[in-house]
Amino acid sequence: MTTQVRTARPNSDAAELAEMMIRTGIKSVPVLEGAELVGMVSRRDLLAVLARGDARIRDDVIAALREHGAYDRWTVTVRDGGVELRGEADDTARRLSEVLARTVPGVSRVTVREPADRS
Structure with missing residues (x-):
């Protein structure tokens, strides 16, 4: 032991x-x-x-978000298994989207960000 x-x-x-x-x-x-x-x-x-590639992970995250009607508000990027969701959403939608992304095999971490400042 x-x-x-x-x-x-x-x-x-x-x-x-x-x-x-x-x-x-x-x-x-x-x-x-x-x-x-x-x-x-x-x-x-x-x-x-x-072993899963970032492109496959991104496709699966987008599919999970679409299935729950949450994809239209996010830009999804994946690097080394880390998912970044960028978009405007209320706290409930942000949390739901983060949880959905975490359920995808190969995701090592999830970051949710506001859109970049365009001023």
């Missing part, structure tokens, strides 16, 4: 988690939300996620 357990959170960066697992030789890590165990992530899980 391991006495120094490494853990992850549901929003942990997949690339950083994979690097830590390779560096330490750990094959799986418990995922905690507060003190509650909500899952386990393995090296195999991370490889499957990290």
Whole structure:
């Protein structure tokens, strides 16, 4: 049994988690939300996620947003698995869109931003 357990959170960066697992030789890590165990992530899980290309991730995020009628307000960009949603929306729409984007396999993080200032 391991006495120094490494853990992850549901929003942990997949690339950083994979690097830590390779560096330490750990094959799986418990995922905690507060003190509650909500899952386990393995090296195999991370490889499957990290192997997806940004273009495919972007297409899947757009599809998820469209399915829930939330795509028309966002510009979606993806770089290294990180999704940026840029657009104007109220707090509820922002949160819903962020959660939808996080559900897409391969997404390592989501950032929601206001449109660029055009003055």
